[in-house]
Amino acid sequence: MNAVEVKNLKKSYGDVEALKGISFDVKENEIFGLIGPDGAGKTTLIRILASLLIADSGTVSVIGKDPDKDYAYIRNHIGYMPGKFSLYEDLSIKENLEFFATMFGTTIAKSYDLIKDIYQQIEPFNDRKAGALSGGMKQKLALSAALIHYPKILFLDEPTTGVDPVSRKEFWQIIKGLHQHNITIVVSTPYMDEADLCDRVALMDNGKILGIDTPQNVAESFDKILYAIEVKGSNYQLLKALRKFPNMESVFPFGEKLHYTDKREGDYTTELTHYLTENQFEEVDVKIIKSNTEDVFIRLMNKKDK
Numbered sequence: 001m002n003a004v005e006v007k008n009l010k011k012s013y014g015d016v017e018a019l020k021g022i023s024f025d026v027k028e029n030e031i032f033g034l035i036g037p038d039g040a041g042k043t044t045l046i047r048i049l050a051s052l053l054i055a056d057s058g059t060v061s062v063i064g065k066d067p068d069k070d071y072a073y074i075r076n077h078i079g080y081m082p083g084k085f086s087l088y089e090d091l092s093i094k095e096n097l098e099f100f101a102t103m104f105g106t107t108i109a110k111s112y113d114l115i116k117d118i119y120q121q122i123e124p125f126n127d128r129k130a131g132a133l134s135g136g137m138k139q140k141l142a143l144s145a146a147l148i149h150y151p152k153i154l155f156l157d158e159p160t161t162g163v164d165p166v167s168r169k170e171f172w173q174i175i176k177g178l179h180q181h182n183i184t185i186v187v188s189t190p191y192m193d194e195a196d197l198c199d200r201v202a203l204m205d206n207g208k209i210l211g212i213d214t215p216q217n218v219a220e221s222f223d224k225i226l227y228a229i230e231v232k233g234s235n236y237q238l239l240k241a242l243r244k245f246p247n248m249e250s251v252f253p254f255g256e257k258l259h260y261t262d263k264r265e266g267d268y269t270t271e272l273t274h275y276l277t278e279n280q281f282e283e284v285d286v287k288i289i290k291s292n293t294e295d296v297f298i299r300l301m302n303k304k305d306k
């Protein structure tokens, strides 16, 4: 049995089509990433899977149940961590956890083995009110609370948005650790580099899934030669110049460099270098590079827009 099965799922808010008929499966014990920019529909999808929102049409199965009908069962067997901190700010760490444990008919002690790696990091502050915790500590408390009843699936909605790079790394180590407890994890993120940490990813944009695969296959699915181009000085001038190059197919900023594809097949490193040098650019560096998930994502979005 798949942990999640979704077929042709649609959901609108008035005129806004948040989900435009999406289908995918999540296998048991997988770390499945929903990767996409703001407004892609990730939160809407996770809330439907967690039985907190009703879809307009399509079918959904979560651990073999329909979230629409079997919401009580589903809520007892899944963990959900919303993007926005939603525990009780005026209760302490311990009181929050005890509250959630009681709601699920369990105790902190019974779940200690599962949550200890996370909980131990905040346990010394047990009596501190949740409202007075740092962002990273709130996140650990929310995750401990989401796990308190040993869920079969954990839904994490943008757990690392707005989190500093060190805490992001730490959080992903925790997620990987949960894997050993046979918990299926569905995690949404706008950060493309987090795709590589998932077993499989769905690339989402504007209510649609543009592709689903392992991060490695996604990165390798780029079907053109990709160039990284760098010059001394302004990338903006470089972008303008490359947009005027007659054989330019796509060009977009990528960190310190620009990533470029040409309409033609073949290696045009020398021609591009000449063109930029003739246009008064200095220290021109044109290299063929390996694509990553973000390159593929941008390419899929551009194709869809055409």
Ligand SMILES: Nc1ncnc2c1ncn2[C@@H]1O[C@H](COP(=O)(O)OP(=O)(O)OP(=O)(O)O)[C@@H](O)[C@H]1O
Residues within 6 Å of the ligand: 013, 016, 017, 018, 036, 037, 038, 039, 040, 041, 042, 043, 044, 045, 158
């Ligand atoms: N309650 C609502 N009423 C109206 N429109 C909504 C509502 N919730 C979401 N939307 C719209 O639906 C679309 C999908 O939003 P959703 O929150 O699911 O995306 P997301 O990928 O989670 O992005 P974000 O990171 O911004 O939450 C967006 O266009 C959003 O503006």
